[in-house]
Amino acid sequence: MPLSAAARTDNSDSQPGPRRKEPGLGNVTLLASDSAAWTVGFGAGAWTRYEFDLTVPQLVQVVAVALIAAVLHESVAALGRRLLGRHPVGSLSELRVLAGTVAISAVLVFLAVLAQADRPVPASTPLVGSAVAMLLMLAARAAYRNRIDRALRPRTDSATPVLLFGLGSAGQGLLRAMVSDPQSRYLPVGLLDDDPDKRQLRIDGVRMLGGRDDIAAAVSRTGATTVIFSVANADAELIRAVQSASLAAGAEFKVLPPVRELVDHRISVADVRDAEIDDLLGRRQVVSALVTADSALTGRRVLVTGAGGSIGSELCRQILRAEPGELMMLDRDESALHSLQLSLSGRALLDGPELILADIRDAEGIARTIRNRRPDVIFHAAALKHLTLLQRHPGEAIKTNVWGTLSVLNAARDVARFVNISTDKAANPISVLGYSKRITERLTAHVAASFPGTFLSVRFGNVLRSRGSVVTAFRAQIDAGLPVTVTHPDVTRYLMSVQEAVHLVLQAAAIGRDGEALVLDMGEPVRIDDLARQLATQAPGPTRIVYTGLRPGEKLHEDLLGEGELDVRPLHPLISHVSVPALNPSEVATLDPYDEPEKVTERLAWLCGQPDQGQQSGALVPNSRGVRPSSSRSN
Secondary structure, eight states, rough: OOOHHHTTTOOOOOOOOOOEEEEEEOHHHHHHHHHHHHHHHHHHHHHHTTTTTOOHHHHHHHHHHHHHHHHHHHHHHHHHHHHOOOOOSSSSSHHHHHHHHHHHHHHHHHHHTTTOOSSOOOOOHHHHHHHHHHHHHHHHHHHHHHHHHHSSSSTTSEEEEEEEEEOOOOHHHHHHHHHTTTTTTTEEEEEEOOOGTTOOEEETTTBBBOOGHHHHHHHHHOOOOEEEEOTTTTTTTHHHHHHHHHHHHHHEEEEOOOGGTTSOOOOOOGOOEOOHHHTTTTTOOOTTSSSHHHHHTTTOOOEEEEETTTHHHHHHHHHHHTOOSEEEEEESOHHHHHHHHHHHSSSSOOOOOTEEEEOTHHHHHHHHHHHHHOOOOOEOOOOOOHHHHHHHHHHHIIIIIIIHHHHHHHHHHSSSEEEEEEEGGGSSOSSHHHHHHHHHHHHHHHHHTTSSEEEEEOOOOOOOTTTTTTHHHHHHHTTTOOOHHHHHHHOOEEEOHHHHHHHHHHHHHHOOOTTEEEEOOOOSSSEEHHHHHHTTTSSOOOOOOEEOOTTTTOOSSOOSSSTTTOOSSSTTTEEEEOOOOOOOOGGOOOOOTTOOOHHHHHHHHHHHSSSOSOOOOOOOEEEEEEEEEOSSSSS
């Protein structure tokens, strides 16, 4: 295929804004280039055949046959373009077509030469000459492609020179995005990877310069001012090691987000960002091998309680990707619903039926809402979650976490799936928060045996960067120039990103079984002191860390599994399925949220320790002073 045929369609993905003029070749120039390749090729074939003694008459005949071959080449190429289309210049597809065109042309000339008694050129000339011509055409296309690629690279005088650490699929995708955008703010000047098989590698003209131990030398050698980390599933040790080496060499440290954050679009330079605490704690693809929950939600009517919270809002975002039949977002905080609608649709008129302003403490209101809207799936994320406040006000935990959950459970008798959001503090609980969430797990297990749908709980650790999380508190203290307060130098917590937490919740909706709690293997717990020090290194000035001591209800180390719970993982090596003993809802009727806080806390702890009460009983509805039997079991 002639080079000119694809030149006009190559690099068709235009970029906005001013661009430098790209080199191009016209039809006449390329036709002359291909003709010259055939002439030189046939000349070389005949010259070697005559042992470097080629007369002028012989040369004329060789040139004539070569021009005939060039005409045949152009005719075959034109026919191929008409039948098969054309390809970008220098691409593998175009080179395959070119090789076929040259071969057909050479065979036709060879047969024509053999058919003549008085051969104008030796029979070997078309064979040898076509091979030489093919090499010359490849060289011309390679030179053209090189000029195009160089024209698309960022300008050295305006782009930041960077080193790219990690040459997996994500890193190579970022490299291609950088070298093919003249407006890119980054210019790759070197590659780094710990894989020894990638040593001495050169990709898109950028050379591999070593691994993590060679960062300082690579920065000095190339003049790079930034190191971009692009390893998809790196552990915390690697990320922190590369960050430390980069900062020590005087280079900035930036990251390409994990692949799970890039599933909706191709990797681009715009994805590069500063490192966040999620990155510095390591990256794991959580339950990536499982079938996604899309099929369980597509076309279904889905209700999310507590939709305005950190977990609830991320749940809504990920559920929308599954294209549900209807997504209903319920919360008692109108400002949170306003922010949620704005983030999801870019508008916040608060006039859509998808927003439901309601309080799970209002049992009759919740029952009416669920009866009227008839969801197929409910994700129950509404809860009070601040441990210290609930220690002081345990009655509020009863009214919201216990009775509020029971209100939603009672109203959800006809749903296909109910997923209760729990916490690792429900395993061997010692706090009001832990007690109340353990009770909700047990109430959910009881309802699972009474109603036809699937009712289950999901248990996970602290969520990074959620409202009121430890990371949020640390950042606020650092920004205000205050000391960072840590309860104990040895305290540890299981930490996960909000995306990971919600991914688990959606998987639970797809694979969870009746009455159980799903617990994610979150790896090793993180020392909160290490977390504080990591954040302190990003502060503009020195930051002091102060230890305040454990507060009432806090553990030094959290548990994922409670006493007597077995770590059974039948469906995936990262998800434990825990059997939860049922708790009869009538037991919570004795709770008095207005009693002395100490007595309320003791009563909650006593309920957590009650034996399995799996027998079926009538549904119960909370009122202002306790729980009363419901008047009807139908909607």
